[in-house]
Amino acid sequence: MSWQSPSGDFAFGFLPILSEENRFLLAIYYAKIPERTIVWYANGENPAERDSKVELTNSGHLVLRDPKGDEFWRSQSQNDAQVSHAAMLDTGNFVITSKSSNIWESFKYPTDTILPTQELDVNGRLVSALTETSYKKGKYQLRFNQGSLGLNQIEMFTRKNYNQYFFLGNGSLNRLIFEKSGYLQLQGSNGSLAKLAPENAVPQPELYYYRAKLNFDGVLTFESYPRNGGTWSAWWFRPRDICSRFVVEFTDKLGNGPCGYNSICEPIKGRPNCTCPPGFSFLDDKNPYIGCKQDYVSSEDCNPDGSTNEIDRFEFKSMQFADFPLTDYGILQPANELECKQSCLLDCTCVVAILQDPTLSKDGNGTCWKKKLPLTSGWFNRDAVDRTALFKTLAFSDL
Template identity: 40%
Template sequence: MASSSFDLIFLVVMLLSPFMAVAQTNGSVPVGASITATDDSPSWLSASGEFAFGFHQMENKDYFLLSIWYEKIPEKTVVWYAMGEDPTDDPAVSRGSKVELTADSGLVLTDPQGNRIWSSGGFLGTVSSGVMNDTGNFVLQDTNSDRLWESFTHPTDTLLPAQIMEAGGIVSSRRTETNFSLGRFQLRFLDDGNLVLNSMNLPTKVAYEAYYTSGTYDASNSSNSGYQLIFNESGYMYILRRNGLREDLTKTALPTTHFYHRATLNFDGVFTQYSYPKTFSSNRSWSPVWSEPENICKYNPILGSGACGYNSICSLSVDRRPNCNCPQEFSLLDQNDKHGSCIPNSEISCKDNGQNSSEELYDFVELRYVDYPSGDAERLQPQNDEQCRKACLNDCLCGAVIFLGKDCWKKKLPLSNGKLDSGFNGKTFIKFKKGYLPPGNPGLQIRRREGTSSSSQE
């Protein structure tokens, strides 16, 4: 009996071994293959082993992201991930979830109870196999090797060399560096031929005005307009015009034979092409090749909060990435989202003992070199700074004022498009309730209504 059992097991292994070998030598994955999310989950590798498809373990070790990543670098950088039916939900799944390659629905992701979370369905035909290509593109194909579905035509936040975006294509940022749910920013290739970056409303996905435009739309001659966004195998990204001319986005690229490349719409709205050395060295990391826009803090949309969340203040770092900070007397709405909105620590109300916004109840914090250029409620002129503050103090609906020249701009909360600007010559005053004195922050100054400075920093 033992011998018969051994023979049966040996036969099963021999029958399965060709599929196992194919998966490891040319990236092919047979229908029926599956992976379960565990600490030591296997992955489906491309032929060279450069890319892997499977469950990427999150910081919370009990959760996993169905994704594609660079396998040969320590960071295991994710370049694609499966989004559920509601992309604003966190796509991370719990331990014990499973992905299976099926003939009718392609890739099917289920939770530990067997409930379907996501699938790559929506194609016509029957899947015969999947292929994890060395380009990072996971492809489902039929018996004729015709492509039924591929990850390259369903990008998330990253484009890779050999990937092409057609008109109507969208790349979306994630929520934060570690939260892969849908973020606030989009890269879109419009039907008119322009490549644009814009923020959007969540969860409606209504696009706000662009903060970067490629300028590849020609209303007078459509042949001059953009046709495709191409990231070629040499690591160069460009917009191909209908007349065959190129609008280069990558000016200089390191050779793909020695460097990995990716172009990612970061969670903070900056679109960046990165390179990473393939050879082992002590300083291996992703380095920016180029990025857009030049200064996202200058983004002043009519709708939305701007580069940072509401009430927040945007400042630019040396790598063109924004830093977002709450002003004094405000705190993050979500402590895990440093680029999100800020909320007041004290309430401004019209119902305070009948003393609506009086001097007995409120005072001001002065923010140095900080401008909130949008969302004006009223403009008063001519005014001096004392009159400007008093106008807000006696208005129970006023949350802040900006005094510039002889103009006084009254603001209602929440404030939008906040930015740190060393060239801004105005004064920004935010009203707060007495009895709570916010701590001093670098670059900000608290100035009492009477004109005496309680703290200052240059």
């Protein structure tokens, strides 16, 4: 059962969470889209059990109660006042009003999405969901910071902010405006407007639904959906290459990137694609975005000087273009492939070495960069035709 807007475009109600059996999300969603695309949700951190209820209090709060009647979520309020009525509007905004003003509205408390006629001011923010199917708070945030609109990772345990990995603006911005016409614009402190999206196109709101969303993988997208049916299409996304944004500064300032530790990130159609290097596998096969783990436990049989005698246990697997540019702990120069492999093989700490081909270097001397765990900021640099990653893995006989 749901509460629909007059046009039927949007609905307010409970939706089942696909990743959690018999758990439900209080949400606003596109009612005419078969997938019921969600644009706002209440209780992502605490999904509702079957037979839970939502109440509207006299003072203007939405309250969720479990089957026993215990409260487990309550909306914030701009002010407490006697409720006149509530409405699900055709804009996608759910409002609770008194006789004189709005007491509460979903547009003032966005989750990961904004819609036409909605604005995000200097105190507002979008927070990504954890995954495509989990609506717990994720690790990305869109917010204003010192006059620019920026994206940053959030440390998952303390919820503290890392530095911005991408930002828009010149230091004088104070509002993100999604026009009714379908344009997404930034407003400066002097009232000037700068169009963000769509680029090189004129929106047609009579033919398309529009949304701007901070996705679970850290990419902000502007998307459309044909009103006569189809799929969501991204017209614009930022950053254009999220993988490369995390190789410009150490991860203690930016976070662990879209693919986590010990993984390799490559943008495909603007979104990060995560893979594990040879000798590693995903921490969670159902979620490739949280990182990879080594398939074997590194031997503790190391000599006091950091060397190992177990060289027969290992072999090398190569991967062109892969790199972890911020995790060097040892550099050999000049070095050829044999010298690079030998140095990593004898070193207990080394898990991968990046070799610059001597025949392709400017001075004819190769370079060997040795890396240790955890591997950070992994990416495919397709421009680095002279680089090959040499991963130290268990030999077949030791598997």
